[in-house]
Each structure stands twice: as structure tokens, then as C-alpha cells.
Amino acid sequence: MTYQTTQASSRRRSATLKLVNLRKQFGDIVAIDDVSLDVVAGEFVTLLGASGSGKSTTLMAVAGFVEATSGQVLINGEDQNLQPPYKRDIGLVFQHYALFPHLSVEKNVAFPLETRRLPKAQIGERVKRVLALVRLGNLGARKPSELSGGQQQRVALARALVYEPSILLLDEPLGALDKSLREEMQWEIRRIQQTLAITTVAVTHDQHEAITMSDRIAIMRNGRIEQIGTPADIYERPRTRYIAEFMGSSNFLRGKVETTPDGRRLRVALHTAVPLVPRAGAIADDSMDLVIRPERVRCVPGTQDGDGLVGAISGVTYVGEAWQIAVKLDSGEVLTASHANHGEVAFAPGDRVAIDLGTHPWWAVPLES
Amino acid sequence: MLDSIRDSGVFSKAIASLTIAFLLLPLMVVIPISFGTSSLMTFPPHEYSLRWYRELVDDSRWLSAALTSLQLGITVAFASTVLATMTAIGLFRYRGPGKAALQALVLSPLVVPVIVIGVALFYLFSLLGMTGSMNALVCAHTLLTFPYGVVVINAALERFDTRLEQAAMSLGANPFGTLWRVTLPIIRPSIVVAAVFAFLISFDEVVMALLLSGPTTLTIPKQMWDGIRFDLTPVIAAVSTVLLVFSSALVAFAEALRRRTQGNTR
Numbered sequence: 134m135t136y137q138t139t140q141a142s143s144r145r146r147s148a149t150l151k152l153v154n155l156r157k158q159f160g161d162i163v164a165i166d167d168v169s170l171d172v173v174a175g176e177f178v179t180l181l182g183a184s185g186s187g188k189s190t191t192l193m194a195v196a197g198f199v200e201a202t203s204g205q206v207l208i209n210g211e212d213q214n215l216q217p218p219y220k221r222d223i224g225l226v227f228q229h230y231a232l233f234p235h236l237s238v239e240k241n242v243a244f245p246l247e248t249r250r251l252p253k254a255q256i257g258e259r260v261k262r263v264l265a266l267v268r269l270g271n272l273g274a275r276k277p278s279e280l281s282g283g284q285q286q287r288v289a290l291a292r293a294l295v296y297e298p299s300i301l302l303l304d305e306p307l308g309a310l311d312k313s314l315r316e317e318m319q320w321e322i323r324r325i326q327q328t329l330a331i332t333t334v335a336v337t338h339d340q341h342e343a344i345t346m347s348d349r350i351a352i353m354r355n356g357r358i359e360q361i362g363t364p365a366d367i368y369e370r371p372r373t374r375y376i377a378e379f380m381g382s383s384n385f386l387r388g389k390v391e392t393t394p395d396g397r398r399l400r401v402a403l404h405t406a407v408p409l410v411p412r413a414g415a416i417a418d419d420s421m422d423l424v425i426r427p428e429r430v431r432c433v434p435g436t437q438d439g440d441g442l443v444g445a446i447s448g449v450t451y452v453g454e455a456w457q458i459a460v461k462l463d464s465g466e467v468l469t470a471s472h473a474n475h476g477e478v479a480f481a482p483g484d485r486v487a488i489d490l491g492t493h494p495w496w497a498v499p500l501e502s
Numbered sequence: 503m504l505d506s507i508r509d510s511g512v513f514s515k516a517i518a519s520l521t522i523a524f525l526l527l528p529l530m531v532v533i534p535i536s537f538g539t540s541s542l543m544t545f546p547p548h549e550y551s552l553r554w555y556r557e558l559v560d561d562s563r564w565l566s567a568a569l570t571s572l573q574l575g576i577t578v579a580f581a582s583t584v585l586a587t588m589t590a591i592g593l594f595r596y597r598g599p600g601k602a603a604l605q606a607l608v609l610s611p612l613v614v615p616v617i618v619i620g621v622a623l624f625y626l627f628s629l630l631g632m633t634g635s636m637n638a639l640v641c642a643h644t645l646l647t648f649p650y651g652v653v654v655i656n657a658a659l660e661r662f663d664t665r666l667e668q669a670a671m672s673l674g675a676n677p678f679g680t681l682w683r684v685t686l687p688i689i690r691p692s693i694v695v696a697a698v699f700a701f702l703i704s705f706d707e708v709v710m711a712l713l714l715s716g717p718t719t720l721t722i723p724k725q726m727w728d729g730i731r732f733d734l735t736p737v738i739a740a741v742s743t744v745l746l747v748f749s750s751a752l753v754a755f756a757e758a759l760r761r762r763t764q765g766n767t768r
Contacts, residue, residue: 198668218671219680231669235687244683245673292673 147174147332148209148222148299150195155204157190157356164190165201166356175330177323179343182353183379188336191353192302195334197221208300219248224293228305230285232277238264238288239273245296263295266325283314290322294329301326303335307342319345340380344368352376370410374501377424384425384468387500392417399423399497405441408494421497430470431489432458434479442488444468446480460486529746536739543736554740564741567725571705574636574721578643579701585644586651586700587693591685593652594659612649619645620713627714634716642710647700654699658692691759698756702749 150172157165165187172178180188193199195206197218206213213221233241239260246256264270267287277285286306293301306322307315323346326333337343343350344364351361360372371377374385388401390409397415398406401423409415432446444462451457456478458470468488472478480486531545536554538547558564589608593601611619623642624633632638662685670680686693708723715724722745729738 196672198671217676218668219674219676223672225669225672227665227669229665231663231665233666233669233684233688244670244675248670248674248676248679248683296674 147330149174149207150300150332150334151205151207151210152191152195153205153207155191155194155206156202157187157194157199158202163356165194167204168353168356168358170351170358170361172332172334174332177326177333177335177346177348179335179337179347179350180353181337181340181343181350181379183338186353187356188338188353189304190356192304192334192336195300196223196225196302222299223302224296224298224300225302226286226289226293226304226306228308230277230289230309232285232288232292234277236276237273238269238275238277238280241277241288242273242292242295245292249296259295263291266294266328267291267321282310283318286310286318287321290325294325294331297329299332301331301333303333305337306335307337307339315339315342316345322346344380352379370412370496371424371498374422374424374498377422377498382427382469384427384430385422385498386425386466386468387420387422388497390415390417390419390421390497396494399495401442407490408492410494410496412496414499415497420500422500424496424498425468425490427457427469427471428455428473429490430460430468431491432460432470432472432480432486433489434484434486442468442490444486444488446482446484446486448482449478449480451478456480460488462488532739532742533746535736536743538736541735543734543739554736557735557737558740558744561737563720563725564722564737567720567722570636570719571722574639574643574719575701575704577636577640578647578704579697581640582644582647582700583651583693583697586648586696587655587686589648590652590655590659591681594656608652609649611645616646616709620709623710624713633714634719636719638714639710639719639721642714643700643704643707646707646710647703650699650703651696654696655689655692658689662688691762694759695756698752702752705749706745 150170152168152170155165155168156163168187168191170178180191182188190199194201195213197213197216201214208221208223233244236244242260242263243256246259251259260273261270264273267290269284269287269291272280272284277288280288286309290306303322307318310318319342326346335343335346347364349361350364350367352359352367354375360367360376362370367376368380371380377383377385386401386407388399388407391398391400391406396411397409397417399409399421400406407423415421442462442464444460444464446458447461447467448459449456450459451474453474455471455474458472458480460468460470462468470488472480534547535543535545537550537552538544539549539551539553540547593605593608596604620642623638623645627633627635627638627641666684666688667680670684671677675683706723707721708727711721711724712727715721720728722741726738726741729735729741
């Protein structure tokens with residue numbers, strides 16, 4: 134393909150983004166509460182959160198459509214606070230694409246180049262190249278209304294990339310697509326982002342989308358960043374119970390922290406002690422919640438009674454790729470296990486089972502206050 | 503709309519038919535009279551001819567009135583639409599206090615009786631020595647047509663997705679470029695409709711013309727008025743018929759434009 138030159142120049146142009154104590158108040162409502170964030174050149178960071186968490190407001194503050202009450206937005210170290218949106222070197226993809234309905238695909242993509250008064254020949258060349266990059270080479274003459282949702286998404290992406298901005302912002306980029314298309318576009322956006330090595334900040338409420346696309350995820354809640362880290366960090370080692378729940382279904386077993394010579398353990402139901410991953414905040418005699426992802430729970434059949442995590446199966450649900458098995462422990466808690474579907478299920482409601490948590494250490498979170 | 507007529511009951515059908523008849527009956531009288539032969543306005547005519555159309559074409563006063571009206575209408579359409587577009591966009595974006603009051607002020611020419619505005623303007627233009635001039639008529643008709651334009655264009659702006667403006671700015675267009683290359687092209691059909699209506703309103707406006715036009719600025723409605731008062735012949739009916747066809751064609755054009763663009767954006 135011919136985008137090597139694009140790639141080279143973008144590498145050179147790709148910028149750092151820094152938010153310093155950013156704050157935005159609408160009247161009494163604090164939308165962004167002291168958010169600081171460092172995005173290195175070429176990195177893909179996703180702001181993940183429920184609606185009202187401040188993630189979109191943060192993105193719009195970077196784009197310049199929201200004026201921060203205090204704090205700074207720095208692109209390549211330069212303060213952007215006094216720059217109007219059209220002078221910030223950013224590419225923005227809107228949730229519903231915001232394609233210009235009166236212009237053809239080509240004209241939409243050419244728009245940012247025309248406002249920059251590039252020579253005609255160069256505009257044609259670059260539009261062609263970027264449409265090839267998003268695999269829409271043959272649809273340039275169509276109007277946006279004649280395209281499918283996924284194609285419109287690609288046009289929006291092409292339009293935001295064609296002038297090689299130093300930062301790409303994606304506002305719920307896949308929110309309007311149906312599920313199978315979303316998964317395809319997640320890979321597509323990631324591929325293009327890595328091809329161009331462009332610094333990217335995305336906003337989404339979909340944890341799966343965040344995990345597959347991002348280098349790092351910042352979880353936002355009540356206008357603050359509650360945790361930032363790689364997708365594995367956030368999924369495996371959530372700082373709080375809220376994050377553990379937000380990142381996917383999870384079981385929680387409450388217990389007390391004990392200290393042993395070989396590390397800390399959490400004593401949970403009926404004399405079972407589970408080794409803990411060392412973490413700050415795990416203090417002896419404190420209560421904590423063990424985070425157990427369903428796919429990590431193994432049910433072992435045939436146990437009558439005894440110590441440990443034993444119980445009876447209270448329900449089995451077929452979800453296609455897996456079986457969801459609900460186990461009511463003798464101690465009263467209910468655990469959900471997800472057994473990959475290998476063809477048959479060996480469990481039925483009423484069966485006695487033991488829960489095998491293995492010997493590797495587990496992650497625990499503080500109790501939600 | 504046709505569907506809803508078809509689906510509705512006998513009563514509403516009757517009401518609809520009566521309304522349409524009420525609107526069309528005067529035309530059913532005027533059009534045949536214009537094709538009659540008698541110099542008295544008789545209905546129905548005993549014989550048909552193009553006599554009154556020939557007289558209309560031969561009379562230079564009607565031609566000069568038509569030219570005056572066209573010139574006036576086009577000027578008014580232009581001035582009124584430019585003002586209405588700027589006002590509508592300004593009002594649409596304005597978020598400060600007094601917005602409702604401003605809107606009411608802009609729409610007030612719709613509420614104040616035309617004759618009141620006419621008399622007021624007559625005194626004003628007398629003071630300025632402008633009565634009888636083309637400029638006076640242009641000002642008066644612009645004042646009358648401007649609120650309609652604001653209403654039509656404001657309706658288009660209400661449907662307009664303002665995120666498109668944000669998109670344009672994020673792509674590097676400054677506020678003027680955004681307006682010129684995104685906002686105006688998207689609401690253009692409504693701007694054209696506003697211009698067509700401004701032209702039509704000016705073209706058959708009679709009150710202002712009576713008060714403000716002079717010997718060199720006789721418009722068609724004023725000429726018709728004089729004709730009815732001093733020299734009532736079926737030429738008036740012929741003029742009416744020509745105007746009817748002309749106006750209908752313009753309205754049909756505006757309507758077709760509106761439909762085409764709605765088909766595009768939906």
C-alpha cells in the first residue's frame with residue numbers, strides 16, 4: 134500500500150497529550166474533577182466510564198468545545214486553553230459520525246484539506262490514499278446517506294485522519310454500530326491507529342471495546358479517574374470493587390486478611406484461606422472482597438461435604454460459548470462459574486460440587502464504603 | 503396527507519371538500535370571465551375569446567407595472583432573505599437573556615395590522631421625502647416579508663444538527679468557513695423557499711403599494727386597484743389569471759425544492 138509516507142510523517146508529528154488538574158463545573162455540578170493524565174506519543178488511551186462519569190466532557194475539553202473551569206490541556210507541551218477548536222491540531226470522530234450530508238464521501242474527506250488550502254492535486258492524492266487506508270476506495274462518489282453505518286464510521290475516521298492531526302479523539306466511535314460490526318471495527322481502528330502511530334484518546338462505556346483497542350484504560354467515575362493502567366492491570370487488578378464490577382461480571386467473596394510467613398491470605402467461607410496477590414491496603418484483620426472472575430472458577434463434581442468451598446448447583450444456563458453455572462455455597466454465598474463449552478455439560482442443578490480456586494494468589498479489593 | 507383524507511370519516515371529508523370549494527370558487531368565476539367577449543363582467547360568459555388578453559398585452563401600463571413589480575419583488579426577496587437568514591442564525595445561537603423578547607420583536611410585523619405599519623411608514627417617508635420612490639416600497643415590503651423568512655429559516659435551523667458545525671471546526675474550519683461551507687449549504691433549500699415567499703408576498707401586496715407608490719412606481723396590484731376603481735373591464739380578470747398561473751408555478755417550484763431536500767436528508 135501507499136501509506137508508508139503517511140506513516141513516516143505521522144510518526145514524526147505524533148504528539149504527547151497532558152491534562153493537568155483539569156476541572157469543569159456547570160453551575161454546581163462538577164463534570165470533571167481534577168483530572169490529570171499523561172498520554173505518550175503514539176499511545177491509545179481509552180476513557181472508560183458510565184454515562185455521567187465525565188469522560189465525554191473530558192474529551193470535548195481536549196477538543197476545545199468545552200472550556201475548562203481550571204487546569205490545563207497541553208499538546209506537545211503547549212497550553213491549548215486559549216486555542217479555539219479549529220486551531221488545535223486534532224482529529225475528532227463523533228459518536229454519530231457527523232458527516233456532512235450535502236457532500237459526497239470524497240468531499241467530506243477533502244473538507245479539512247480544503248480549509249487548509251492545500252493544492253487541488255495534493256488533496257485528490259491524499260483523499261485517495263486515506264480512503265484506501267480505511268478500505269473505502271470505491272465509494273468516494275456516494276453521499277453519506279447511501280452508506281451503511283460501518284462505512285459511515287470509516288468515512289468519519291478517514292476525514293479525521295486525512296490531514297494527519299497530531300492527536301485523534303474518538304467519542305464513542307462504535308456506539309451506533311451493531312455488535313458484530315463493532316468487533317470488526319475495533320480491530321480496524323486499532324490497525325489504523327498502529328499503522329499511523331497516532332496518539333489517540335477514545336471515550337466509551339463498553340469495557341470490551343476498551344480492552345481490545347487500548348494501550349491503557351482510564352476508568353472514570355464521578356468526574357475523576359479512578360484507575361489508569363493497561364487493560365490487563367485493570368481487569369486483573371482492579372483498585373476498587375466498582376472497577377471490578379464495571380470491567381465484567383465478577384464474584385466477590387468477603388473475608389478477613391491474615392498474615393502468614395509466606396505472605397498474606399484471605400480467610401473466606403468455612404475455613405478456606407486463599408493466598409492474596411500482594412497489594413497496598415491489604416492490612417491484617419481488615420475485611421476485603423476477593424475478586425473471582427467466573428471464567429476462573431472450576432467446579433469439581435462429586436464432593437459430599439467437608440471443608441472448603443463446597444455447595445450445590447442452583448442453576449445451569451447455556452450461553453453458547455460457555456455454560457454459566459450458579460453454585461450456592463454451604464456458607465450462603467452464590468458463585469457463578471463459567472465453563473467453556475467443550476460439547477457437553479457434566480452438571481445439573483442439585484449436584485454437589487467443590488470450588489477449586491487453585492493455588493495461585495488471588496486479587497482482593499477493599500470493601501466499598 | 504391524501505391518505506389521512508381517505509382514512510377519515512364522512513364528516514371530515516365534507517368539511518375538507520367545502521374548504522377546498524371555498525378556496526377555488528372565486529377562481530372558477532374569474533378565469534372564465536377573463537376568456538369572455540363582453541366588456542361587462544358576465545358570468546358565465548356567452549362566448550369565449552382571447553380579447554382581454556390581447557388588450558392586456560397592448561396596454562403598456564400593464565407591462566410597465568409588471569416590470570416594476572418584478573424589480574420590486576426581486577429586490578425585496580434578496581434584501582429580506584439576507585436579513586432573515588442572519589437574524590434567524592443570530593437568534594438561534596443566542597443564549598443570553600431577552601431571547602423571547604427579541605423573537606417577539608422580530609415577529610411583530612406579523613401582528614401589527616399592515617395598514618398601521620403602512621400609515622406609519624407613509625408619515626416617516628413623507629418626512630424623509632421618500633414617498634413614491636422605489637426605495638420606500640422596498641423598505642416597506644422588506645419589513646413585511648422579513649418575519650416570514652425568519653420563521654422558515656428558523657424551522658430549518660431547528661432541524662439542523664449543530665454537531666456538524668462542531669465537526670467542521672474540529673476539522674479546521676473557522677466560524678465563517680463553518681457557516682459558509684456547512685450551515686448555509688445545508689439550510690439552503692429553506693433560504694430559497696423564504697426568498698420565493700418574500701417575492702410572492704411583495705408581488706401581490708396592495709396596502710403598502712396604495713400608500714407608498716407614486717406614478718413611476720405603480721405595481722401590478724396598485725394598477726389593478728386603479729383599474730377596478732376607474733375602468734372596470736375583464737382585463738382585470740385576465741391579469742388575475744396570469745398572476746395566478748405565475749404564482750402557482752413559483753409555489754410549485756418552492757414545494758418541489760422542499761420535498762427533494764427532505765428526501766435527501768431523511
